[in-house]
Amino acid sequence: MSAVRAPDEAHRQPPPRGTSHSSLTLALVGSGGDGVALLGDLLLRMAAQLGLHGMMVQSYGPQIRGGESAVILRVAAREVGYEGDRTDVFVCFRLADLRRFQGAVRLHRDSVVILEQSDTQEMPEWIGRSERETFRYPFARFENGIEVPGDPKNMLALALVCKVLGWPAALARETLGQRFGHRPDVLARNLAAFDRALGGPSPSEVRIAPGEGKALFAETGNEAIARGAIEAGVKFFAGYPITPSSEIMETLMDELPVAGGRVVQAEDEIAAIGMVLGASFGGVPSMTATSGPGLSLMTEMAGLSSMAEIPAVIVDCQRAGPATGMPSRTEQSDLNHAIYSGHGDFPRAVLGVFDVVHARDVMHRAVHLAEKYQLPVFVLSDAYIAQRRQIRGPVGERPPISRRDLWSPGMGPARFDLSGDHGVTPFRVPGTPDGTYLAAGIEHTEEGYPTADGTLHHRMNRKRFQKLDAIAAETREWFRVLGRADAAKGLVAWGSQYGLLDEWVGRHEDYRVFLPEILHPFPLGAFEAWRERLGSLAVLEMSYQGQLYRYLAGITNLSGARSITRSGGMPLQIGELERLLEGEER
Amino acid sequence: MKAKDFRSPLEPVWCTGCGDFGVLKGLTQALADLEIPPERLAVISGIGCSSRLPGYTRSYAFNSVHGRALPIATGLKLSRPEITTLVVGGDGDGFSIGLGHLPHAIRRNVDLTYVVLDNGIYGLTKGQSSPTTEVDFKRVRGLAGPDERPLNPVLLVLSSGCGYVARTHAGMLPHLRQTVRDAIRYPGFSFVHVLAGCVTYQTPGYAQEIYQRCDEVPAEYDPSSFQAAMTAACAERFQLGVLYRRDPGDGPLDASEAPGLAGIWQPRPARVSEDAAHEE
Ligand code: SF4
Numbered sequence: 001m002s003a004v005r006a007p008d009e010a011h012r013q014p015p016p017r018g019t020s021h022s023s024l025t026l027a028l029v030g031s032g033g034d035g036v037a038l039l040g041d042l043l044l045r046m047a048a049q050l051g052l053h054g055m056m057v058q059s060y061g062p063q064i065r066g067g068e069s070a071v072i073l074r075v076a077a078r079e080v081g082y083e084g085d086r087t088d089v090f091v092c093f094r095l096a097d098l099r100r101f102q103g104a105v106r107l108h109r110d111s112v113v114i115l116e117q118s119d120t121q122e123m124p125e126w127i128g129r130s131e132r133e134t135f136r137y138p139f140a141r142f143e144n145g146i147e148v149p150g151d152p153k154n155m156l157a158l159a160l161v162c163k164v165l166g167w168p169a170a171l172a173r174e175t176l177g178q179r180f181g182h183r184p185d186v187l188a189r190n191l192a193a194f195d196r197a198l199g200g201p202s203p204s205e206v207r208i209a210p211g212e213g214k215a216l217f218a219e220t221g222n223e224a225i226a227r228g229a230i231e232a233g234v235k236f237f238a239g240y241p242i243t244p245s246s247e248i249m250e251t252l253m254d255e256l257p258v259a260g261g262r263v264v265q266a267e268d269e270i271a272a273i274g275m276v277l278g279a280s281f282g283g284v285p286s287m288t289a290t291s292g293p294g295l296s297l298m299t300e301m302a303g304l305s306s307m308a309e310i311p312a313v314i315v316d317c318q319r320a321g322p323a324t325g326m327p328s329r330t331e332q333s334d335l336n337h338a339i340y341s342g343h344g345d346f347p348r349a350v351l352g353v354f355d356v357v358h359a360r361d362v363m364h365r366a367v368h369l370a371e372k373y374q375l376p377v378f379v380l381s382d383a384y385i386a387q388r389r390q391i392r393g394p395v396g397e398r399p400p401i402s403r404r405d406l407w408s409p410g411m412g413p414a415r416f417d418l419s420g421d422h423g424v425t426p427f428r429v430p431g432t433p434d435g436t437y438l439a440a441g442i443e444h445t446e447e448g449y450p451t452a453d454g455t456l457h458h459r460m461n462r463k464r465f466q467k468l469d470a471i472a473a474e475t476r477e478w479f480r481v482l483g484r485a486d487a488a489k490g491l492v493a494w495g496s497q498y499g500l501l502d503e504w505v506g507r508h509e510d511y512r513v514f515l516p517e518i519l520h521p522f523p524l525g526a527f528e529a530w531r532e533r534l535g536s537l538a539v540l541e542m543s544y545q546g547q548l549y550r551y552l553a554g555i556t557n558l559s560g561a562r563s564i565t566r567s568g569g570m571p572l573q574i575g576e577l578e579r580l581l582e583g584e585e586r
Numbered sequence: 587m588k589a590k591d592f593r594s595p596l597e598p599v600w601c602t603g604c605g606d607f608g609v610l611k612g613l614t615q616a617l618a619d620l621e622i623p624p625e626r627l628a629v630i631s632g633i634g635c636s637s638r639l640p641g642y643t644r645s646y647a648f649n650s651v652h653g654r655a656l657p658i659a660t661g662l663k664l665s666r667p668e669i670t671t672l673v674v675g676g677d678g679d680g681f682s683i684g685l686g687h688l689p690h691a692i693r694r695n696v697d698l699t700y701v702v703l704d705n706g707i708y709g710l711t712k713g714q715s716s717p718t719t720e721v722d723f724k725r726v727r728g729l730a731g732p733d734e735r736p737l738n739p740v741l742l743v744l745s746s747g748c749g750y751v752a753r754t755h756a757g758m759l760p761h762l763r764q765t766v767r768d769a770i771r772y773p774g775f776s777f778v779h780v781l782a783g784c785v786t787y788q789t790p791g792y793a794q795e796i797y798q799r800c801d802e803v804p805a806e807y808d809p810s811s812f813q814a815a816m817t818a819a820c821a822e823r824f825q826l827g828v829l830y831r832r833d834p835g836d837g838p839l840d841a842s843e844a845p846g847l848a849g850i851w852q853p854r855p856a857r858v859s860e861d862a863a864h865e866e
Pocket of ligand 1: 599600601603604605606635636705709710783784785786787
């Protein structure tokens with residue numbers, strides 16, 4: 001976690017001149033190896049140091065390494081969870097790389113455009129949308145028409161962007177120093193390139209409004225989930241690498257042992273969740289993280305977690321599916337799986353993540369529910385959140401997490417006692433004298449012994465499902481609403497649509513939005529109250545079938561509501577949402 | 587402590603004469619010998635006739651899902667190292683659906699004792715072939731053809747680098763008791779292959795035939811020799827006893843101990859960082 005420091009030096013503040021925008025979006029496009037991602041990362045770090053908010057999403061070509069690479073970076077005076085739909089500053093090292101990303105680059109009259117000087121590719125017609133002069137810069141060096149290694153292009157671009165934004169060169173140098181301090185040779189070469197471009201010609205300027213005046217920090221959704229888990233008291237993690245969730249495991253490998261916990265890279269997802277259940281059976285708050293295909297493999301053990309009443313948190317970074325789908329692309333199509341998957345009836349809770357800032361809170365809640373109610377809790381993030389880097393404020397204190405209700409000698413109730421009314425019975429932790437019992441995936445008696453008694457099975461089902469009622473009562477306020485309470489048009493959405501819709505209601509005052517933080521059990525009472533006196537209702541999601549729509553239709557009356565769905569792997573943009581709401585077919 | 591101190595009140599549902607009774611008895615005797623307090627003991631299984639065994643022990647017990655006992659036990663042991671953790675199950679559970687976990691449990695060398703009750707058949711699902719069903723065993727459904735060969739569990743775990751490998755028979759109580767006791771004492775992953783008969787789905791007389799094909803390893807047998815263990819694993823007759831025991835202080839198996847398998851145990855080359863190119 002980066003330290004939050006006060007911006008005492010005057011050089012941190014951008015000079016206040018000209019009109020400043022409350023938010024700017026930068027699109028940086030290059031070939032793999034051009035260091036576009038690093039450029040975006042450095043700029044985002046600088047923004048955070050300046051007290052600005054913002055976020056950055058990356059897009060790769062189909063190649064693992066090499067190919068095209070693009071970064072969309074937004075800096076803003078307030079918190080944002082959406083990369084914006086206007087490109088204000090556009091840097092492109094090679095026009096040939098643009099094809100895949102032109103949907104993400106949306107120039108307007110006043111966009112600043114910076115291109116490679118020697119690029120002879122015909123400029124796409126839409127670049128002409130900017131009425132400013134296109135700034136050409138010799139990023140590449142050529143001998144006999146062949147590109148030879150020269151100054152790092154991204155360092156030259158860093159200097160140019162600093163000039164465009166009016167950001168202090170001293171801050172850029174300091175940021176480079178933090179990034180490359182461990183490699184003095186690289187640092188020196190990068191600084192030399194930066195200084196060379198700084199001394200050269202300057203593109204035209206656009207200014208961003210000053211930030212909060214205190215330095216913030218940036219993290220990815222996956223880092224936030226890992227850190228939220230640690231803060232919530234998770235002490236054991238097992239997982240198997242899978243895009244786009246791997247960085248949760250990687251972050252935990254670095255940070256969980258420091259917090260006294262343990263991480264195992266398992267041989268597969270089944271083993272991963274098995275280890276989680278083993279550790280949790282031992283009384284230790286435990287979790288795993290995966291993505292669609294891994295979630296499928298974990299399904300049987302999710303049922304075991306519920307049946308044997310062993311807490312487990314399962315994070316799913318959704319990607320476009322099914323099967324292998326599009327691993328680096330986002331979707332919201334694992335909702336059905338989280339809510340309905342598995343054989344037999346078993347209760348589980350399902351939470352959705354809005355953005356990076358929300359991720360830590362969600363993990364706190366997930367661990368709380370799993371531990372308190374002794375069941376599996378699914379946390380649905382997605383690729384759009386997982387791999388975005390987002391600036392956030394300092395992490396606040398949270399109330400301490402409730403612990404598992406533990407059995408102690410002489411306490412009485414059997415491990416699966418049926419007499420309670422909330423389904424939760426004290427957990428027996430190995431090591432507790434006189435507490436031995438059998439945990440089982442097979443249906444069991446109150447003591448835990450196997451049984452095929454149908455009446456008892458029904459009563460055990462009731463015991464287990466009573467937990468859902470208790471969770472529903474506890475979580476009925478777990479939702480967010482956006483927009484004016486009297487707006488006539490309603491949108492229901494979930495997860496990573498949050499950032500987009502937060503901006504949407506700022507521009508469309510006729511809309512109000514309902515976003516559940518817990519998807520199952522759904523905060524139905526709050527939803528029914530929110531939708532009163534609505535003129536129209538639409539359910540918006542990134543799935544093909546309309547999974548949220550169908551789920552809601554199963555628990556409430558949705559007649560007259562529209563289902564607005566779009567799969568495809570790319571996050572929705574405001575312009576696209578406008579068209580979708582106007583009923584345009586894709 | 588007595589063996590019965592490790593028995594739960596539950597009566598086994600096994601068929602009268604099932605080899606699993608012997609294992610339950612020998613195992614509880616071994617636990618009594620070691621005087622492990624039941625609350626510090628966990629017995630984990632998957633599914634199958636023999637996987638019912640944890641329910642019959644007084645311990646923290648877990649009868650989980652098919653084939654997954656080892657990951658569950660690994661998670662428990664890593665998070666609660668002070669709990670003595672046993673894994674029990676059958677040949678289908680361990681060598682068929684759950685086989686993928688076995689070499690990894692061995693590789694991690696977590697201090698578990700894995701006792702496999704091998705009856706060479708699927709008892710709970712009524713008589714299909716298992717991965718250790720012998721080729722000429724005609725009554726069994728599920729064999730693809732006469733060339734379908736049984737796995738050799740001992741060879742399998744030896745070649746995965748297991749530091750403690752033993753074999754015993756469900757009908758030889760003192761031998762079983764002693765073997766399990768030694769295996770639990772071994773600090774690291776230990777594997778005990780128990781030949782156990784199914785009286786219901788095996789051909790009549792087959793269990794007896796297996797028993798008669800057993801030999802205890804001779805007194806001069808050297809369990810520290812990997813080559814001896816490999817020879818014993820491949821012997822025509824079942825060799826019983828501690829077949830391999832690597833001193834826990836000796837570190838991982840050295841390729842020189844197993845020339846034929848040298849490639850498997852080559853030390854890994856140091857990892858070259860690729861980050862450099864990426865960061866520039
Ligand atoms: S079916 Fe075979 S293995 Fe299963 S309990 Fe009966 S005798 Fe034992």
